[in-house]
Amino acid sequence: MRLRTKISLLIASSILMVLFLFNILTYYMVVKITTKSEITLLWNAAQTIVSQPNIVRPELWGRDSWLRPLLLPQEIIRLIDTKSNIIVQLDSTGQLDSLPAVFDTRTFSKTLWTREALIVYIQMPVMGAEDETLGVLQIGRKLDTLNEYLTILTTVLMFTTACAAFLSVIGGMYFAKVILRPIHELVQIMESIERNGIFKRLVLTPTKHQDELWRLTHTFNTMIGKLENNFTRQQQFIADASHELKTPLTVIESYANLLQRWGGNDAALREEAIEAIQSEAARLRNLTQSLLTVANLEAEANKGWIHFELGDVVRTTAASLKRTFHRDIQLDNQLEINRMFGDPEKVKQLLIILLDNAIKYSHKPVLITLKHDPRDPEIVELQVIDQGIGIEKSEIPRLFDRFYRVDQARSRTSGGSGLGLAIARRIAQSHKGTISITSTPGEGTQVTVRLPLNLDSMAPSDL
Known part of the structure; x- marks a missing residue:
């Protein structure tokens, strides 16, 4: 897989992960705020009911005419005695009778997720004239409207997430291309150097922001400069060494040929040739020893310290x-x-x-x-x-x-x-x-x- 594709997928997956977490948080906050508001309304309705005179007379609970005017759409009202028996139940939807009816002296509110809808309900004890507990009041509400809103919200979030995923892939490919452009140029120049043996450098655009790519380009140009300098010095060294070695070898060869042709009967010529050959051989030995010294200095940097x-x-x-x-x-x-x-x-x-x-x-x-x-x-x-x-x-x-x-x-x-x-x-x-x-x-x-x-x-x- 190409680096450009990897960067694009990484950017897209990162954006999708952020959007996914954002969508969950948005969904949760909408549900939380809405249910909290509905529970507040239920508490207000409960205060209205407990202020009614018939609430302290359990024998009148079965007559629901005094409660019916207080019943709202999508709502249920229950009065439960101390033995968890439902004395009266008013359900405007006919779908809220699945709420648990259990006597409990605590005051609480709860949220239930059902297959049909989200339901919120509250429960509080009903106190008599002498502070005895007569039973509990339970009020619940089915949040059909919230379900519709949540459906719309989910659709919108999924659509925006899909659009964001598509745009993030396109944007990731574009930005990856921009970011990797100097690296592609670097690779092309390195391949060109390998093919042609000619040192080239990247164009370094003047900028105040010396980021990692700028530093990479600068370092590459510096390295190429040093390599080119070393290569030039090496070529010069080889040329100079060849020239230095050529001179004594030429002298030795010339005098050897001279001895071979004319030195057999000429003692003076033999002596001159031998002295010249010895002299040039000594020079050649010294030059070779110097070259070996240079090589050893390069190879044995810190040995014998x-x-x-x-x-x-x-x-x-x-x-x-x-x-x-x-x-x-x-x-x-x-x-x-x-x-x-x-x-x-x-x-x-x-x-x-x-x-x-x-x-x-x-x-x-x-x-x-x-x-x-x-x-x-x-x-x-x-x-x-x-x-x-x-x-x-x-x-x-x-x-x-x-x-x-x-x-x-x-x-x-x-x-x-x-x-x-x-x-x-x-x-x-x-x-x-x-x-x-x-x-x-x-x-x-x-x-x-x-x-x-x-x-x-x-x-x-x-x-």
Whole structure:
């Protein structure tokens, strides 16, 4: 069953249920009000009868001439003695003798539903001159007119209910169509994307009332935007990776062909070819390792996370690179709390990437600072500052793109793959942190990484 049909039936059934309850309430209130009014009239008639002089003389009850003038159409009057015997009965309809005749000292009123009509009656004790109970007075009335009214009322209610059911189905189908229109458009666009592979968005009408359908459309458009962006980045990544892999493979293949043709008797040529092949193979290995690192960062988001001393990781990493590159690397640790929750190996890798860039593109000492964010002591700022060639301001936004190199510095001759800063940013984001770069050409570069000591101290970043 289609969702549109389900919504239409749900609306119609809900309206019918409300109308059904309303009809029952209307019917009940009409009967209640009418019977209450009739019972009031019967009580008034009873007061008139008990005010008659003959009412206190049971021996005169059998003479009904004094009661007959008080009898109204569709009415019955009874006088019953203490032994439940009917002493006198006046019935203008001939159909009310089925009322129970039982002596009872209580005063009450009742309503009876019979096959012919609705009957109301009252009963009250008849008191003598000395307050003794002489019998009971019973007055009943057959409500023929009410029956006619109720028949008309039932017919009207059934007709209006049938009309309301028909209109509710038609209206439900219309409103369901209006409500489901964005969903149908969403389905059509998704099917179009699946068939053609072209990303499309729903038209989002500006409105002040941001209801659930508006939010659905907005969320879908946002999701499509992210998917399109990721798809574009993935295509660019594949193209860049293919290009990066093609260069060393082409060099290796060229020198291999050269060796095959001319290298047999030329020792200098063999040595040149072997060195080139080794160099390109090393580049190829490094590039492959970087690609695997990117893939592992995507797949292993929170594996290997522990509590560790951030200051110790930074100190040992800086000391190791200082010995390896024979460069002056200074550490200024201002942290009062060094304990951090995360992956120490990934944090170490991030620092190695930043220090490697700083050492590669500068010849002066490199400074590492560790300090708390003055606005939030739970946030640590790790800064790597060099005094190298610097970067143009227009180039900074693209530094974190995969395979991107600044022309004047990030050339292939430096041995870089263009993935280092992309990996560094992914590591920072996986720890719910951020990374930013400020630089001045000719003066140096400062890279700032902000990391929470505990994940709860910082809102998650947009990964």
